[in-house]
Amino acid sequence: MAHPLIGQPAPDFTLKASTSDMITLSSFKGQKNVVLVFYPLDFSPVCSMQLPEYSGRRDDFAQFDTVVFGINRDSVYTHKAWAAEFGIELPLLADIKCDVAKAYGVYIEEKGHSGRAVFLIDKKGIVRDAHIENATSEFTLHADDLLKKIEQLAAMV
Template structure:
C-alpha cells in the first residue's frame, strides 16, 4: 500500500523527496521506506520480473556487492510486481541477502514513474521499467538511473553510494 497518489508527472527526479510506501516483502513481512529514514541510505531498484535473465543478473550483482553497499550505510530493496511467494522462490534460489518487495498493484512503480507502456514485438503492454533510485537518510532522491542497462550498473550504484558516505 502506498501513502501518496500516483506520480502523473513521470519519473521521480534527483532532489525530490521519495514517496513513502509500505509493501509486503520477503523475508521481512511489510517494509516501509520510512523505516530507513535517519538510519540508512536506500538503493531502491525496480525490475520487471523474478527469474528472468536480466533481472536475475541484476539481483545477483547486488547480492555480490552487498557488503560494499552495507559498509557505506546503505540498504538494498528490490521491487517488482511479482507476489511474495515468487519473491521467496527467487531469493532462495539465488541466495539474495536483501528484501524483495511485492508491488502487485504497481502503485509504488507508478509513484516513482516506472510503470510504463512497453512495446515488445509490436505488442504493447504496461510493465515496470528497470530503474534504480538512491535515497539518502533524509528521504531525498539523490541519484536516479532510468532505463537501466544491467551490465556495470551495480558498480555505478556502489560508487554513488560510497560518495554519499
C-alpha cells in the same frame, strides 16, 4: 534529462517483503541510505543477473549505511522462490498493483510492469540519483558503479 524526483522527498510506501517483513521506506529516515531497484519480473534473464550481483555486494553497501531493496509486481511467494533459486539475500518487495512503480514514474502501462530503474535515497529521505534504463533488457548500472554513487553521496554529507 534529470528525473523529476531528484532533490525531492522519496514517495513513501509500505510493502510486504520476501523476508515476510513489512517494509516502510520512511522508517529508514535518519538511519540508512536506501537503494530501490525496480525490475520487471522475477526469473527473467537480465533480472537474474542484476539482483544476484547487487545481493553479492550487500556487505559493501552496508559499509556506507545503505540498504538495497528489489521491487516489482511479483508476489512474495514468487520472490521467495526466485531468491532461493538464485541466492538473492536482498529483501524483494511485492508491488502487486505497481502503485510504487507509478509513484516513481517507472511503470510501463502497455507491459503491466515497471521498467528497470535504480533510485538512491539519502538518509534524509531525499531522492539523490535515478538511473533509468532505456529498455528493460539493459543492465548498465553494475554494483561497482552504484557503490561509487553511494560513496560520492557519503562524501557530500
